[in-house]
Amino acid sequence: AAGKPKNFLEQIIDRDLAEGKVPNGKIITRFPPEPNGFLHLGHATSICLNFGLAETYNGECNLRFDDTNPEKEEQVYVDAIQEDVKWLGFNWSGDVRYASSYFDTFYEWALHLIREGKAYVDFxxxxxxxxxxxxxxxxxxNSPWRDKSVDENLAEFENMRLGKxxxxKACLRAKIDMQSGNMNMRDPVLYRIRKVPHHQTGDKWCIYPSYDFAHGQEDAIEGVTHSICTLEFEDHKPLYEWFLDNLPxxxxxxxxxxxxxxxxxxxxxxxxxxxxxxxxxxxxWDDPRMPTVSGMRRRGYTPTSIRKFSEMVGVSRxxxxxxxxxxEHAIRDDLNNNAARAMAVLDPLKVVITNMAEGEVQDMTAAAHPNKPELGERVLPFTRELYIDREDFNEDNTLSRKKFKRLVTGEYIRLRSTYVIKHExxxxxxxxxxVEIRCSYVPGTVGENPPEDVKPRGVIHWVSASHGTEAELRMYDRLFNHEAPDRGEEDFLTHINPNSLSVKTAWVEPSLANAAPEQGFQFEREGYFVADRFDHTPEKPVFNLTIGLKDTWAG
Ligand code: ATP
Ligand code: MG
Ligand code: MG
Structure with missing residues (x-):
């Protein structure tokens, strides 16, 4: 956006474009996950960065599976990763790509290096x-195998490929410099033997290229202009360049x-x-406590919130x-602005409205969102038996009105979107x-101020006992009770929070049974919840706590 300071990568791209270093002036980036697990929040920032740069510069971003380690990779991860990228709202250029579809080329390039005397089979x-x-x-x-003849190396590499x-027992190495100050340049391994089938190539190969021998070449094949990786690859850059210099x-x-x-x-x-x-x-992997993209999704985080978070984190060196x-700030902001409001009573206390007849129903209506009329209205049946939260009633009517803005013996309270009621x-x-409290409603107080002498202490939420419905609420808390779970000497599993999940049965307003899976809500006065993506049904509503209304992490 105009006026926003450019990050260092944008500055580099601007410079490369200005110097005419980008073929056809078209930026091509890539996001290259290894399909050995689900994507996490770190990956999400890399996705936002790579796809975001492509968007900013009208370029393209490839999704490429860096699948050179068959023993750890699986099709389920390939599928989950694609789903996550799409869910975050990004479109990759063309078809999904696989490093493994370039195996023939890599093999040819390995032969090329051998023929040039720049690679050898080491035993x-x-x-x-x-x-x-x-x-x-x-x-x-230097390895004793380093100076064998080209013919010998060609024959032995063929033996490796044939599974002999x-x-x-053997690997192919580049012949670079065993004295180099950069360890990556000390005759790095190009191919190793792995007698395992591959999720894309089956058992065509029993030799697989190393990350280093694959990555830059994949970028070159795809015409990637800016290959953005994390800092630990800085030391690999001379090798990345060496391959580009020495291969066609x-x-x-x-x-x-x-x-x-x-x-x-x-x-x-x-x-x-x-x-x-x-x-x-x-x-x-998609447990709502997991910092995976699919876990965050199931927890009720939105693509908008994750993209916003990435923006806040920014890119640095x-x-x-x-x-x-x-x-949390990002999701709270998004849900506050966009999520429908609803009422759920987490710890139900029965209220009988004595001046309502048995079976009588007065339908109240309430906006789904205070400033989004397009979200429509919901119907709240007001009936003789209701539930309020146990915490919203206290027998002690000497409690100060300032401190306890809820119902006390003999006093008044407003029920959200309906009448003021009086405790009897x-x-x-x-x-x-x-076990129960008895109250009466004050006629004429729906959407109207009560008479002078009626002074409700506040507004509380409620649900009809006869028309509301039971719901399972999965109350999630942080998974680790340590700020840096994996940065100490001890095993990170010692920092698991034993109370990261508690399940509650709540009473929720009738409209919530019809929530769509993944629909997010603000349960008034309670927090933000989402209808569980997999388990929520109208017959058995299930909601996950996304986040509380207020920041509880600070400090
Ligand atoms: P992990 O250690 O979790 O396996 P990885 O880097 O090995 O991470 P890859 O599948 O190779 O995982 O990552 C795909 C892309 O995502 C790479 O370009 C990598 O640099 C980037 N990436 C991974 N983790 C992070 C992170 N924490 N922050 C930013 N980018 C990341
Ligand atoms: Mg990894
Ligand atoms: Mg990696």
Whole structure:
């Protein structure tokens, strides 16, 4: 938008465009997830960044599965990732792409390097390879296989491809520089043997390219102009460039790095999230407590809120930890502006309206949203038996009117969108527990001020006992009770909040039975809730707590 300061990537793109470095002036970015888990909030910021840049510059963004590790990848993840990207509101350019559909080309390019004397088959075992690689203070040692002839290397690479060697017995390495100050340049592995079928290529291959040998080449094949990755790949950039310099690639992509998005109170690592799923700490990847895109979705977060959060986080070159409350601020804002209002009583106390006849129904109407008439109205049947929340009644009428703006013995309260009622009588069971209160309604007070002498203490919500319906409310709280669950010495699972889910049975207004799955609401005075995407039905309404009305995380 005009006036908004440009981030460093936009400045780079502006410069590249001005210098004519972008073929046809068309920006192409990509989002390249590995299909080994569901996407999390960190990925969401990368999606917003890559697709957002394409939108800003009238370019395109590819969705590409970086599927070079068949043992950890699965079709369910491929499907879930596509659904998440679409749900966030982005469209990728053309068909979904797969690194695996370039395997033939990568193979040709491996042969090319061998023929040029720039790659060799190494038979050292993993342990020896690690040792001879050296470290920052110790130069590497050349492999005894490094100077074999081109013909020998071609033959051995063919043997690898044909499956003649077991996993770990041989690999293809680039011949670069075992003394390089950059560890990535010390004869990196290009191909390794993995005798596992691949979700896209079946058992066509038993050798698979490494991330480094694949990524830049994928970018080049797709004509990606700006390949944006996270900072840990900065050290891989010389290698990324080396492949582009030494292979007959059709285009010249450029890699730029930005800092990962980290968030307090959650973990953003697929490996750790997978543990939560595998160890059944949560109920699947899309459990509403998970910081996955699909979990946040099921929790009632909207695409707008996640996109807004990404914008707030921005892009930077230095690692930081974003505050989860930013995300909460974004969702609260979106739902406050757009979610329909409804009434739900979480801890029901029966109220009998003594001046209403049994079976009598007075239909009240209320706007679905205070300033969105287009959302229409809902009908609230006012009947002899109602429920209010137990916390909204206190027998003690000496409580100050300022502090307790609810119903007390002998006084008045307004029920939202209907009458003012007066407390008449409290009924208790043998244990002294209040089981019911009796009240009368004050005629002429619907949408009208009560007479002078009638002074309601406040407004509370209510639901008809006879016309309302029971609903399951899943009350979620943060999954971890530690600000940095995975940044200490101890296992991050020790910081699980044992009370991250409690299930309540509430009484809700009749219109809520017809809520559409995934429809979000503000339950007045209670919080924001969403009809569960999978479990909500008119017969058995189920709502998930998205977030409370007020910020409870700060401090
Ligand atoms: P994880 O450690 O969770 O597996 P990853 O980086 O290995 O993350 P990929 O599937 O390779 O996951 O990620 C796809 C894209 O999303 C990459 O470009 C990666 O840089 C980006 N990405 C992943 N995590 C984050 C994050 N926390 N913040 C920003 N971008 C991220
Ligand atoms: Mg990765
Ligand atoms: Mg990973």
């Amino acid at each position: 050292q075992d993993a342990e020896t390879m690690r040792e001879t690689k050296g470290n920052f203070t110790k130069p590497g040692v 060697y077991d996993e770990g 690639v059709p285009a010249r992509p450029r890699q730029y790095e930005f800092a990962r998005t980290n968030l307090n109170y959650v973990v953003t690592s697929k490996r750790k999230l997978k543990r939560l799923v595998d160890e059944k700490v949560v109920d699947g 230095t690692d930081g930890i974003a505050d989860f409350s930013m995300l 009588e409290t009924i208790k069971d043998d244990n002294g527990e209040i």
